[in-house]
Amino acid sequence: MRIALDYAWSFQTLTLPNPCVGSLVLCDNTIIALQAHKKAGTPHAEVLACKEAFLYKITHDEVAKRVVLESCKKQGLNKDNTLSYLINTLQNMQNSKHIHEFITAYHSGIFHNCEFFVTLEPCNHYGKTPPCAELLKTIAPKRIIIAHEDSTPKASGGANTLAHIPITHGILRDEAHKLLFPFLQWQKKRSFTLFKIAHRLHGDYKNGIISNEDSRIFTHNMRCVADYIIISGATLRDDNPLLDTRFSLPFYQQDSINPKILILSKTMQEKDLKNYNIAHRNVSIIRSAREIPSSGFKIIEGGFAFLNSLLQDIETENAMPIDCIMGYIAPAFNLDEDIVHKAMIESNRNENKIQYTLAHTTTLTDFWLQKMSEIQTSKIIESNEMTANIIYYLFIK
Known part of the structure; x- marks a missing residue:
């Protein structure tokens, strides 16, 4: 289950407004499949x-x-090479309904000795995709292990549908609950606000590129599913960022539009925007934290100074809080949690009543680069040539 959870974290927030979910298939003590939900729809x-x-x-x-x-x-599928037909057809299938129908037609009971590990109870409703519980019921694996129940009224009930199959509940439930945090926040208020920061081991975040290639691809993937990117006027003046999605995978670019950009500044004027790279985009200037939209997926990008200023403004103005602080640390020699705790100290200073707790840490090396190479992209990604970044998530208490 931990393998399924860790893999699902690689796609955290990319699935919004859907939950982040991982699944692993074990057959005769061999892992034969490891997958995660990657994008809504x-x-x-x-x-x-x-x-x-x-x-x-x-x-x-x-x-x-x-x-x-x-x-x-027996079903009348007479091809010159039936095996090649099955392999090629299924490999090229991207539509969930078609995959459901294909496996339902041809599974032939071959999953009888398989165990399915799922971080969230399989969904039980028809939405943009058919119910996963029905597919699992059809293929009838030996056992299903579920980490966390689905509490949403629309999708819950999968375990009841699967009642004829042995089910184990609650394995690593607390860890699965952390994985679900963005989705659960979204369910409460149709909003999720993430502050992204990149810094070095000693806390410095200025002068040069910090994020490695994998971090950049992941950030640009997130921008594809975000509704807003928010930066400070100082960031705009100092860095003149593009704030686009040029390094994202085509999978995330498909059907996406560049998110709206909000500049949080007390002095910048609309006429000033023409001097920057984002002039042609949908850009608005806001004056306070209370003007940050109350709905949608919002990514705020900046350094510790902006973060602390914003947290104080949120407290003073009783504005909607930041749900998650996500950080990249470079260079990533090891997963030294003391380094991450330095970031927690910055965000949990005494003057800030809003408190955060460490939810997850991992290392980004070449996960997204491998996926980029699979589609043989020719994109060149700016990098500081570091081989890895630590990535951490702090969730609001």
């Missing part, structure tokens, strides 16, 4: 895990392959 983690596991079974398990091919023959 695309296949859920369980569906992608079924797809990967099915492909593994028919290419690595001779008994399973024979059973599936015999079933195909």
